[in-house]
Amino acid sequence: MSTLRAEQTEEAPLEDLDSFRERARTWIGANLRQVTMEELRWDRANVDEETELARIGREREIQRMLFDAGLAGICFPRAYGGQGLTPAHQRVLNEELVGYEYPRMLQVPTLSPCAAVILEFGTEEQKLRHLPAILKGEELWMQFLSEPSGGSDVAGALTTAVRDGDQWVLNGSKVWTTGAWWSDWGLCLARTNWDVPKHRGLTVFMLPIHQPAIEVHRIEMLNGSREFCQEFMTDVLVPDTDRVGAVDDGWSVGVRWMFHERMLHNSPFVTEAVGAKHSSMYAKVVHDMAVARGTLGDPTVRDLVGEARMLELVGDLLSQRVTESITTGRMSDQAAALVRLFKGSAQTRISTLAFDVSGSEGAAWDDDNVVLSAVNFLMRQAGSIGGGTTEMARNVISERVLNMPRERRLDKDVAFRDVPRGRPSQS
Amino acid sequence: MLVALSEDQAFFRETTARFLSEQAPPDAVRALRHDPTGFERDFWRRGAELGWTSLLVDEQHGGGSISGSGLVDLGLVAYEFGAHAAPGPLVATNVVAAALGAADTHRDVLATLMAGEAVATWCLPGIGAGPGRFETGFAVRREGETLIVRGEARPVEAAVQADHLLVTAEDSGGLSQLLVPAATPGVSVTPLCTVDLTRRYGAVRLDDVRVGPDALVGEAGHAGADVATQYLTTLALLNSESVGAMQSGFDMTVEWAFERYSFGRPLASYQALKHRFADMLSWLEASHAVADAACQAAAERSPEAEELASAAKAFIGQYGAELLQDCVQLHGGIGVTFEHDLHLYLRRLTVDRAMAGTPSEHRRHITGILDAGWGEAA
Numbered sequence: 001m002s003t004l005r006a007e008q009t010e011e012a013p014l015e016d017l018d019s020f021r022e023r024a025r026t027w028i029g030a031n032l033r034q035v036t037m038e039e040l041r042w043d044r045a046n047v048d049e050e051t052e053l054a055r056i057g058r059e060r061e062i063q064r065m066l067f068d069a070g071l072a073g074i075c076f077p078r079a080y081g082g083q084g085l086t087p088a089h090q091r092v093l094n095e096e097l098v099g100y101e102y103p104r105m106l107q108v109p110t111l112s113p114c115a116a117v118i119l120e121f122g123t124e125e126q127k128l129r130h131l132p133a134i135l136k137g138e139e140l141w142m143q144f145l146s147e148p149s150g151g152s153d154v155a156g157a158l159t160t161a162v163r164d165g166d167q168w169v170l171n172g173s174k175v176w177t178t179g180a181w182w183s184d185w186g187l188c189l190a191r192t193n194w195d196v197p198k199h200r201g202l203t204v205f206m207l208p209i210h211q212p213a214i215e216v217h218r219i220e221m222l223n224g225s226r227e228f229c230q231e232f233m234t235d236v237l238v239p240d241t242d243r244v245g246a247v248d249d250g251w252s253v254g255v256r257w258m259f260h261e262r263m264l265h266n267s268p269f270v271t272e273a274v275g276a277k278h279s280s281m282y283a284k285v286v287h288d289m290a291v292a293r294g295t296l297g298d299p300t301v302r303d304l305v306g307e308a309r310m311l312e313l314v315g316d317l318l319s320q321r322v323t324e325s326i327t328t329g330r331m332s333d334q335a336a337a338l339v340r341l342f343k344g345s346a347q348t349r350i351s352t353l354a355f356d357v358s359g360s361e362g363a364a365w366d367d368d369n370v371v372l373s374a375v376n377f378l379m380r381q382a383g384s385i386g387g388g389t390t391e392m393a394r395n396v397i398s399e400r401v402l403n404m405p406r407e408r409r410l411d412k413d414v415a416f417r418d419v420p421r422g423r424p425s426q427s
Numbered sequence: 428m429l430v431a432l433s434e435d436q437a438f439f440r441e442t443t444a445r446f447l448s449e450q451a452p453p454d455a456v457r458a459l460r461h462d463p464t465g466f467e468r469d470f471w472r473r474g475a476e477l478g479w480t481s482l483l484v485d486e487q488h489g490g491g492s493i494s495g496s497g498l499v500d501l502g503l504v505a506y507e508f509g510a511h512a513a514p515g516p517l518v519a520t521n522v523v524a525a526a527l528g529a530a531d532t533h534r535d536v537l538a539t540l541m542a543g544e545a546v547a548t549w550c551l552p553g554i555g556a557g558p559g560r561f562e563t564g565f566a567v568r569r570e571g572e573t574l575i576v577r578g579e580a581r582p583v584e585a586a587v588q589a590d591h592l593l594v595t596a597e598d599s600g601g602l603s604q605l606l607v608p609a610a611t612p613g614v615s616v617t618p619l620c621t622v623d624l625t626r627r628y629g630a631v632r633l634d635d636v637r638v639g640p641d642a643l644v645g646e647a648g649h650a651g652a653d654v655a656t657q658y659l660t661t662l663a664l665l666n667s668e669s670v671g672a673m674q675s676g677f678d679m680t681v682e683w684a685f686e687r688y689s690f691g692r693p694l695a696s697y698q699a700l701k702h703r704f705a706d707m708l709s710w711l712e713a714s715h716a717v718a719d720a721a722c723q724a725a726a727e728r729s730p731e732a733e734e735l736a737s738a739a740k741a742f743i744g745q746y747g748a749e750l751l752q753d754c755v756q757l758h759g760g761i762g763v764t765f766e767h768d769l770h771l772y773l774r775r776l777t778v779d780r781a782m783a784g785t786p787s788e789h790r791r792h793i794t795g796i797l798d799a800g801w802g803e804a805a
């Protein structure tokens with residue numbers, strides 16, 4: 001956050017919100033296509049590779065258009081291709097984009113956490129090289145965090161980087177990266193020292209995903225999507241100039257990285273078409289389904305539709321409250337875990353009630369709305385796992401926000417190589 | 428509660444909080460358990476001096492707000508009422524005072540309400556299925572100039588203590604509102620039982636009560652918008668009050684978790700319990716967020732106000748009750764005793780949850796609002 005504030009004082013006077021809104025509205029109206037609810041709801045599970053790549057291509061194109069129009073990277077400094085404006089400007093842009101196409105897949109994890117981390121920890125050269133490229137839609141980034149041996153214990157990474165002159169040699173495997181097969185760069189947490197305790201032997205690197213030393217495998221998820229990937233790294237060479245932060249100090253980067261990750265779509269670095277009037281993604285789907293099935297008059301169904309809307313609204317408002325509180329220093333950064341927990345739990349509940357509204361057709365159907373509800377129900381827990389699990393969020397809230405005693409740890413004051421390890425998950 | 432209070436608002440809230448801590452500590456609240464009135468008139472009069480009864484009335488009528496938004500300021504008082512499980516007809520009196528001020532009628536009554544000398548209540552209609560729809564149990568007919576009102580409402584907060592009753596009645600052209608002195612022949616109020624220690628409810632019955640046209644509040648047959656405003660005000664205050672009750676119960680339970688030991692370690696060190704505290708804190712902060720937004724929207728009469736009010740009422744009723752019941756669970760045996768303070772907050776939240784629409788009614792009400800926006804037909 002400190003980067004944002006510094007920017008604001010240096011670069012006065014800022015474009016005022018009203019003229020910014022006018023500028024954004026005019027440009028969007030003239031250049032972007034309006035999208036329907038149906039398009040927004042497209043089902044990533046059942047598209048072929050070609051269609052998927054075409055979508056990504058279009059997203060890169062729109063990102064470039066936004067960049068040329070001075071509407072990309074609202075909260076990134078001007079020196080790196082951004083606009084040097086404020087979170088309030090970002091909110092205005094979000095509001096104006098409601099109902100229009102915009103690069104949805106380029107937001108998380110490319111702009112946040114990845115670009116946010118580069119902005120905070122990158123060298124001047126790294127920032128100049130990557131941030132403008134990201135804002136132009138030329139570089140899509142992935143987080144290389146989770147490994148087959150564990151994702152919650154992020155700092156327990158086994159992927160190893162060994163120094164060889166002015167470069168590093170990386171070996172190991174990362175997994176559950178969503179969309180790595182069509183992305184360009186990975187921000188990778190690796191172990192550089194096995195002889196010190198866990199948190200003191202990590203380093204962060206940037207690496208191009210598509211290179212001979214990295215094999216990318218795609219993994220099928222419960223909804224049929226093959227967006228999940230696993231990367232096998234064999235002697236990947238990374239120049240020392242692509243190291244982010246100090247050697248063995250990767251956890252300083254990691255802590256902020258996790259913060260940006262928990263901010264989710266609430267980050268001021270992320271563009272998301274959400275209105276000042278709370279727009280609806282989920283409740284609308286549930287309402288449409290009830291209309292289509294002719295069950296909207298059923299009081300039980302009406303109760304469930306209202307519940308979906310309630311959870312959606314309350315989740316939005318909680319995000320706003322926590323973001324505002326973190327910005328003003330009333331809450332610590334750790335409070336972002338509250339939003340993560342709430343949204344994960346709310347999504348779980350909404351998937352369940354949507355499935356219930358689909359009735360017995362949830363078992364067998366010929367209706368598109370129902371397909372979505374059944375498949376989403378199968379994938380119900382994904383929203384409580386991806387981006388760090390809700391259990392980990394509960395640990396953060398109880399231990400870092402409420403200051404309750406930490407769990408006993410067996411990995412604390414011992415060299416990482418002596419920490420007990422279990423079986424890696426197979427995929 | 429609002430993330431950023433102005434200095435004046437913070438001072439105002441602090442003053443009420445201090446006053447309630449001194450004048451209505453838990454033992455004083457307990458002592459009022461069998462008192463038929465549930466609060467002392469002197470206590471109420473002194474609260475009125477602090478501004479409790481004048482925030483929704485404009486300056487021309489002797490009222491005034493702290494921040495320019497009286498409902499937001501009163502929300503702070505309601506929050507403190509919940510946080511202290513405080514006695515006093517806060518919601519009832521303010522809703523009527525606001526209605527009289529807005530309609531510019533009954534100035535003498537308004538003055539006594541604002542001074543804390545008299546108490547009034549609104550015979551709250553039920554929440555209807557669609558947006559802006561209410562179900563009242565009263566109807567009015569006319570004999571010459573005389574208005575004859577008939578019907579009943581229950582439960583009505585502070586009905587037993589009220590000197591004046593604001594009645595919403597079906598009239599020929601729509602809804603009309605009338606201020607009826609509780610002493611008018613044909614008015615009967617039957618006390619009801621409740622779980623809150625100091626809040627009192629009654630069943631109000633009007634048996635062909637005859638009043639003159641000067642009893643009207645606002646225009647006859649056109650009270651729909653006023654009723655909607657009164658409902659939003661009621662919901663905003665009940666929600667803020669519930670959040671205050673949640674906060675007190677939660678804080679008390681966190682403190683307990685650090686102090687209470689089991690198997691040689693504090694309860695706060697068990698992950699199973701830590702995770703429940705994390706869930707509770709997410710519900711609590713979410714409740715603050717939605718209560719504030721609903722209060723603000725009601726104050727500004729924004730188009731979203733009705734949906735936000737219902738979302739807040741539904742969410743806080745459901746999750747607030749879960750939170751306080753979980754606080755009871757985490758206290759163990761002491762949590763279900765009268766001697767402990769925790770139940771004071773649970774009691775307040777319990778009645779607030781049930782009044783002015785249950786969580787389920789409000790969830791369905793939200794769907795009614797969605798129907799209006801998205802259409803009901805396939």
Ligand SMILES: Cc1cc2nc3c(=O)[nH]c(=O)nc-3n(C[C@H](O)[C@H](O)[C@H](O)COP(=O)(O)OP(=O)(O)OC[C@H]3O[C@@H](n4cnc5c(N)ncnc54)[C@H](O)[C@@H]3O)c2cc1C
Nearest residue numbers: 143144145146150151152176177178385386387388389391
């Ligand atoms: C849709 C999706 C997208 C993803 N995208 C990415 C990505 O782009 N990049 C990336 O690196 N990863 C990604 N992930 C991986 C994700 O971050 C991990 O799955 C997650 O952090 C959990 O790690 P794990 O799967 O190894 O489970 P584990 O860490 O093995 O956890 C298993 C279970 O144990 C619980 N648990 C573990 N430790 C504790 C503890 N200390 N206290 C209490 N409970 C505990 C967990 O909550 C979980 O329920 C994605 C996952 C999903 C579902």
